[in-house]
Amino acid sequence: MTKSGSKVAEEARVRVVQARDRLGDAVEQLASKADVKGRTGRSPVTVAGVREQVQQKAGKAVHLVQEHAPVGIRRRPRPVVLAGGAVALATAVLLGLRRSARKRKQG
Incomplete structure (x- = not known):
């Protein structure tokens, strides 16, 4: 691979990692909203x-x-x-x- 090709691949990996982090945060937020008992402290x-x-x-x-x-x-x-x-x-x-x-x- 050329230097420019490896740089593009590295940037793509960084974007994938960032996207995974954002997706993980979104899933955690949705899970906490779905946890009615946990949010209210009662059933x-x-x-x-x-x-x-x-x-x-x-x-x-x-x-x-x-x-x-x-x-x-x-x-x-x-x-x-x-x-x-x-x-x-x-x-x-x-x-x-x-x-x-x-x-x-x-x-």
Whole structure:
């Protein structure tokens, strides 16, 4: 090879190494963006997890109503329990929507 040919080959090698470095950095950045649990420090919200929380809160609401409600409500607790469950479910949904909106805004 001539001197100019070896110089061209060396420049090509340097460009390949630089391109590999940039590509490696890009892959690392994409991997860190895909790691939701690592970025937030906690696992993503799941439907099953929200359902479980709502059921627990509804159960607590039933016990509170049974313990502290006037006698008329104790005799027919179903509407009160349903209303309490609806409020708990609506709260869980709104909190979930708010969290996801925040994450989209940040990400």
